[in-house]
Amino acid sequence: EADIYQTPRYLVIGTGKKITLECSQTMGHDKMYWYQQDPGMELHLIHYSYGVNSTEKGDLSSESTVSRIRTEHFPLTLESARPSHTSQYLCASSEVNNNYGYTFGSGTRLTVV
């Protein structure tokens, strides 16, 4: 079973609302990532973190923000949701050297109406 948890699994929210997608891992991994994926499509890295108090923007520009106050927790926040934010958001983590690949959460399917 996955040791990385994302909540909620599904979220339908109105335009303009502020939302936070939660991601927690129990493996002690230093590195964590957020990917955006339209259903059945490729992954786009939007944020990543080397460790506590370290966050970087990914390859795809995103209006979301992240924080990393604790090793196990890497939440993603949208201050004002828009329909263009409708997508699936996948959180992942990896060990320091990333020799063993990523562990992914089950994802949050976000719909902004």
Place this chain on the structure above:
Amino acid sequence: AQSVAQPEDQVNVAEGNPLTVKCTYSVSGNPYLFWYVQYPNRGLQFLLKYITGDNLVKGSYGFEAEFNKSQTSFHLKKPSALVSDSALYFCAVRPNTGGFKTIFGAGTRLFVKA
């Protein structure tokens, strides 16, 4: 620029037949190579990896992958496909230099017909 290519958007195979999902990469050095599988409405699951050693690596669910350095390829294979193998498959490459970010291919959808 470093990249990963999965040349087929979709692969169709009959149950019981062998399957191959192709992956080529353009990355300097000796990268680490991975395959992941994604079932509908789920995150990605790790299938197998190649770091060094034998060019044929075995992974979960009977899958294996063959690393070919001269062709910079890492094709995913299975001797006998199952309907339950139908899913989206991602090849990924982690360059061995200049950081730790993994590059994902665009994905290949596998359909196994009964």
